[in-house]
Amino acid sequence: MSLPNSHEVLLRNRHLLKGRMALLGVTANGLLADLPAGGMAMSEHAGVCAALAGQDSWQICFGYDDPALEPGTFDTLVVFLPKARAELDLRLALARWLAVPGAQVVLVGEKKEGIAGAVKQLKAVAPQATKTDSARHCQVWCAEHIEPLPEFSLQQWITWTGIDCKSVHLDVAGLPGIFSLGELDEGTRLLLETLDENPLRSGSVLDFACGAGVLGTWLHRWHEQQNQPRRTVDGIDVQSQAVICARATYERNGVSGRILASDGLSEVEGTWPVILSNPPFHSGVRTDLSMTERFLREVVRHLAPGGEVRLVANSFLPYEPLMKRCIGPVERLREDRRFTVYRAFRHS
Known part of the structure; x- marks a missing residue:
């Protein structure tokens, strides 16, 4: 089964993935085996989480309130573009809460899903973000040295x-x-x-x-x-x-x-x-x-x-x-x- 374009283009940009890694918004289970070293993968889809379970060296989390989510843990945070624009703000907030000081956020999304508009949301929290690739009808944006969030409470959303x-x-x-x-x-x-x-x-x-x-x-x-x-x-x-x-x-x-x-x-x-x-x-x-x-x-x-x-x-x-x-x-x-x-x- 082929991967979504956003997942394929992330594999094309493996060189961006450094240190301990978190993937937020995974939508297909074939991605993890082709990525280095493991880390954490979060999906808000119960079926995707079930399919991801059992992958060596990967911790699987269901949604934004999974008790296994730990702040200040990850060096690279990959944020896949969600369907709803408002959810991107939520996903970016979670990414910043999970990030160690000096971490990088990688935003990946398809053009027809609104990646161009989503970049404005990324730059609102990471003005230094730059585009690093454009392929498979997708764009990849990278923001280095993001500022971590000290708190994240889903109840506040x-x-x-x-x-x-x-x-x-x-x-x-x-x-x-x-x-x-x-x-x-x-x-x-x-x-x-x-x-x-x-x-x-x-x-x-x-x-x-x-x-x-x-x-x-x-x-x-x-x-x-x-x-x-x-x-x-x-x-x-x-x-x-x-x-x-x-x-x-x-x-x-x-x-x-x-x-x-x-x-x-x-x-x-x-x-x-x-x-x-x-x-x-x-x-x-x-x-x-x-x-x-x-x-x-x-x-x-x-x-x-x-x-x-x-x-x-x-x-x-x-x-x-x-x-x-x-x-x-x-x-x-x-x-x-x-x-x-x-x-x-x-x-x-």
């Missing part, structure tokens, strides 16, 4: 947003890089409206690709307003920031349920009578349907007999035939100009 839907109010945690930061996206709103109009059957719920925990928290609040018994809503997500935010959102709103990190359903055990999702269809800037298609093929193993899967998706995505084939009869609960909410019940 969490923001809170009030969200209202169908007279239900909730407070939602956010971190840079999380889906729909600071707002309720249209697809999730449409799905929530169907939960009010077509209430779920009784029983516990699993929220697949839970993000910041909006679905579970809204259900909790809605049942309170209806004077109905509380539901347990478990959530899973592949992204570290989502897991952190969902746990914080649940805690602030008093929601009952577990939040787990999982690449798809790989780390999930048990069955639920209801499974909800507003699944992702992007990987970086590219359309990627593989996670949702894998979820739909595997979900029936975690769905109680007669159980319901309800999801919202962009209307042009080809999920309806797959739901019908893998789960059971499908109906469209709501549609607008962009999104469709599908409901399927498991075959008896």
Whole structure:
């Protein structure tokens, strides 16, 4: 399997990598074997971390709050450009906290992912940064003798947003890089409206690709307003920031349920009578349907007999035939100009 361009261009610039090394934002597992001496590799993607595990001389960290992250440790810090511009500030702050005095930061990213604009963010903390290479549609920038940060607390990066839907109010945690930061996206709103109009059957719920925990928290609040018994809503997500935010959102709103990190359903055990999702269809800037298609093929193993899967998706995505084939009869609960909410019940 070929490496992303950003990883390939880093290998082309091995000469920049000196001393103890940290890689922040790794997205593929084939990189480490071709790099010298080992070090630490951080990814906010649970599947990438699982694939990286077991590499000799490499410590693997999941996300920005992994307890193994130690300040003042590394001589070279490679920062791969994240999808969200705000997350780059977070990643650079982590890099500076991990750095020893006199360390260097190497920023690598693709042009179409916005490396040109990202350079301004790098120069805001390292004005001396210079471009050292341009290849494979990527740029490599190096900043030597960066100033370390004395403190780094992920809690200080969490923001809170009030969200209202169908007279239900909730407070939602956010971190840079999380889906729909600071707002309720249209697809999730449409799905929530169907939960009010077509209430779920009784029983516990699993929220697949839970993000910041909006679905579970809204259900909790809605049942309170209806004077109905509380539901347990478990959530899973592949992204570290989502897991952190969902746990914080649940805690602030008093929601009952577990939040787990999982690449798809790989780390999930048990069955639920209801499974909800507003699944992702992007990987970086590219359309990627593989996670949702894998979820739909595997979900029936975690769905109680007669159980319901309800999801919202962009209307042009080809999920309806797959739901019908893998789960059971499908109906469209709501549609607008962009999104469709599908409901399927498991075959008896």
